[in-house]
Amino acid sequence: xxxxxxxxxxxxxxxxxxxxxxxxxxxxxxxxxxxxxxxxxxxxxxxxxxxxxxxxxxxxxxxxxxxxxxxxxxxxxxxxxxxxxxxxxxxxxxxxxxxxxxxxxxxxxxxxxxxxxxxxxxxxxxxxxxxxxxxxxxxxxxxxxxxxxxxxxxxxxxxxxxxxxxxxxxxxxxxxxxxxxxxxxxxxxxxxxxxxxxxxxxxxxxxxxxxxxxxxxxxxxxxxxxxxxxxxxxxxxxxxxxxxxxxxxxxxxxxxxxxxxxxxxxxxxxxxxxxxxxxxxxxxxxxx
Numbered sequence: 001x002x003x004x005x006x007x008x009x010x011x012x013x014x015x016x017x018x019x020x021x022x023x024x025x026x027x028x029x030x031x032x033x034x035x036x037x038x039x040x041x042x043x044x045x046x047x048x049x050x051x052x053x054x055x056x057x058x059x060x061x062x063x064x065x066x067x068x069x070x071x072x073x074x075x076x077x078x079x080x081x082x083x084x085x086x087x088x089x090x091x092x093x094x095x096x097x098x099x100x101x102x103x104x105x106x107x108x109x110x111x112x113x114x115x116x117x118x119x120x121x122x123x124x125x126x127x128x129x130x131x132x133x134x135x136x137x138x139x140x141x142x143x144x145x146x147x148x149x150x151x152x153x154x155x156x157x158x159x160x161x162x163x164x165x166x167x168x169x170x171x172x173x174x175x176x177x178x179x180x181x182x183x184x185x186x187x188x189x190x191x192x193x194x195x196x197x198x199x200x201x202x203x204x205x206x207x208x209x210x211x212x213x214x215x216x217x218x219x220x221x222x223x224x225x226x227x228x229x230x231x232x233x234x235x236x237x238x239x240x241x242x243x244x245x246x247x248x249x250x251x252x253x254x255x256x257x258x259x260x261x262x263x264x265x266x267x268x269x270x271x272x273x274x275x276x277x278x279x280x281x282x283x284x285x286x287x288x
Contacts, residue, residue: 002130003044004121009033010041011119014057018064024084025057036131043254049119059116062098065091066113069106076103128228132280136221139185140176140214141203142169149196157186157200158234164202169213177267179205186263187217222257225281233270233277237263240279257282 010033017023027038034041045053061083068079080091096102099113106113142164146156164170173184189199203217210216229240259282266276 002128006034007121015118018061022082062095063116066099069103070113130226132224132226134224137205137219138207138216139203139219140206140210140216141173141201143199143201143215145197146200147197173204176206176208177204182267184265188261220259222259222282225283227279229277231273232275237277254283257284
């Protein structure tokens with residue numbers, strides 16, 4: 001399940017507890033929906049929405065409380081307990097901080113209350129991404145060294161792929177692919193900060209015997225942030241990296257795991273507008 005889908009389920013969970021069951025949120029239940037620790041989920045939520053999960057829940061709680069104050073004859077004490085405040089005093093203080101008026105003043109006709117609408121992610125412009133826990137796997141393939149000076153790697157990497165397709169190495173790798181689903185990995189290895197050179201590999205998941213023309217890399221068990229790039233390559237993968245470098249990585253809420261970053265290219269027509277490629281960023285999930 002992708003993050004946008006998980007977020008929609010969690011938002012529905014919040015609304016159910018605030019408006020129907022009137023029970024406190026259970027962090028363990030939220031973590032179960034998110035399929036990660038609650039602390040980790042809170043980081044993802046804050047990154048995606050520029051607001052903390054607790055602040056969002058508080059804002060929704062006080063928005064709904066505002067509706068009750070304004071449109072019903074419920075007593076303030078009953079509204080405060082409905083939204084799980086420990087006392088009418090703490091509720092009135094939070095209400096005033098959020099709306100700028102007290103609950104009593106809010107019932108006056110001219111009072112204007114603040115509204116934070118329910119979030120939705122189904123039409124979010126946030127690029128599709130998800131967390132993927134992956135067991136250790138073996139990659140075999142070919143290696144080259146590419147310069148990153150003046151972004152030369154944007155040109156050199158496609159040239160390396162073309163070279164491997166022409167000399168038959170690419171076809172050989174495809175025949176050895178045992179991945180599910182099938183696809184080819186582009187792997188970024190050691191980067192020399194002085195020369196600005198980086199090791200780049202074209203590889204497939206396989207347990208085949210290693211020939212002299214290939215090398216192998218064992219990818220450890222790790223959690224990946226996987227980003228889908230839709231469209232013909234290399235344009236789609238370039239756009240994906242631009243997004244990561246210009247937006248996502250700048251606000252990176254995770255610690256980078258000691259593992260190479262990967263590109264994955266699906267088994268299909270790479271010139272299609274619907275072609276799927278992916279960027280895999282290894283992360284360290286914080287433990288509870």
